[in-house]
Amino acid sequence: MKRYRVKPDSKVDLGKIDPGSTKGFKGGKEDAEQLFHPLNQRLLAIQESLWAEHKRKVLVVLQGMDTSGKDGTISHVFQGVNPLGVRALAFKAPSPEELSHDFLWRIHAKVPGAGEMVIFNRSHYEDVLPVRVLELAPPEIWRPRFDQINDFERLLAETGTTVLKFFLHISKDEQKKRLQDRLDDPAKRWKFRTGDLKDRAHWDDYMEAYEDLLQRTSQKHAPWYVVPANKKWFRNLLVATVLVETLESLGIERPEPEEDLKGIEIE
Numbered sequence: 001m002k003r004y005r006v007k008p009d010s011k012v013d014l015g016k017i018d019p020g021s022t023k024g025f026k027g028g029k030e031d032a033e034q035l036f037h038p039l040n041q042r043l044l045a046i047q048e049s050l051w052a053e054h055k056r057k058v059l060v061v062l063q064g065m066d067t068s069g070k071d072g073t074i075s076h077v078f079q080g081v082n083p084l085g086v087r088a089l090a091f092k093a094p095s096p097e098e099l100s101h102d103f104l105w106r107i108h109a110k111v112p113g114a115g116e117m118v119i120f121n122r123s124h125y126e127d128v129l130p131v132r133v134l135e136l137a138p139p140e141i142w143r144p145r146f147d148q149i150n151d152f153e154r155l156l157a158e159t160g161t162t163v164l165k166f167f168l169h170i171s172k173d174e175q176k177k178r179l180q181d182r183l184d185d186p187a188k189r190w191k192f193r194t195g196d197l198k199d200r201a202h203w204d205d206y207m208e209a210y211e212d213l214l215q216r217t218s219q220k221h222a223p224w225y226v227v228p229a230n231k232k233w234f235r236n237l238l239v240a241t242v243l244v245e246t247l248e249s250l251g252i253e254r255p256e257p258e259e260d261l262k263g264i265e266i267e
């Protein structure tokens with residue numbers, strides 16, 4: 001787990017991190033699938049405690065290129081959670097109203113409240129990704145955002161939110177396969193947008209932008225994990241492990257009943 005966490009201020013060379021890696025795990029796909037079920041059960045138990053305690057909050061940020069598996073991670077890792085306490089949402093290009101505010105305005109409105117777990121499919125990090133790579137705003141605008149993001153996430157952490165951020169790292173070849181699959185499979189065609197090809201054409205610029213944000217915004221209280229994501233089973237296993245281990249270490253307990261229940265008889 002630790003080997004995939006980005007240390008604050010440390011340089012990241014994504015070219016040296018193999019997206020097909022399964023380092024730290026000895027087994028293969030079948031072993032991973034066997035391990036996954038008990039992990040998922042532990043996640044469900046923690047989520048129920050989080051909701052019952054109704055105090056702390058959890059924010060999970062998923063970033064990655066198109067087809068990196070953000071949707072798949074959500075549907076797989078969070079399967080079975082109680083929808084009462086869990087919300088997942090996807091951030092698209094901002095609307096004119098959103099653009100008329102600061103970039104964190106729409107994000108702050110969606111962070112978890114007490115007892116909630118919220119999963120972001122894309123996030124405020126888009127504001128230093130396409131905005132930078134496609135030059136939607138000049139450097140004077142996006143450069144200060146690293147500090148602004150760190151301050152924002154510190155505010156979240158200091159007010160009871162556990163923030164975990166995952167970069168789903170796939171290779172350019174793997175993206176080609178997955179995009180082709182979206183074109184070929186009628187059930188997946190709805191996901192294909194020609195705009196994705198524009199982002200793909202800027203692959204190297206995106207990798208550079210990711211390296212920069214990983215270095216600048218991985219904080220002790222809001223760490224980034226680089227998740228090798230060519231193999232979906234490994235991606236799911238790693239994300240689930242980080243989540244479960246981190247949340248279990250918080251020691252969230254279910255509250256005591258409000259009154260003394262001794263001696264109560266139900267007829």
Ligand code: AMP
Nearest residue numbers: 066090091092093094122126127130131
């Ligand atoms: P998808 O997640 O594939 O459905 O696509 C959502 C699109 O919205 C992606 O192309 C994102 O890059 C884009 N997007 C999300 N947030 C922003 C943002 N703050 N600025 C510009 N584009 C964004």
Ligand code: MG
Nearest residue numbers: 066191193196
């Ligand atoms: Mg897309």
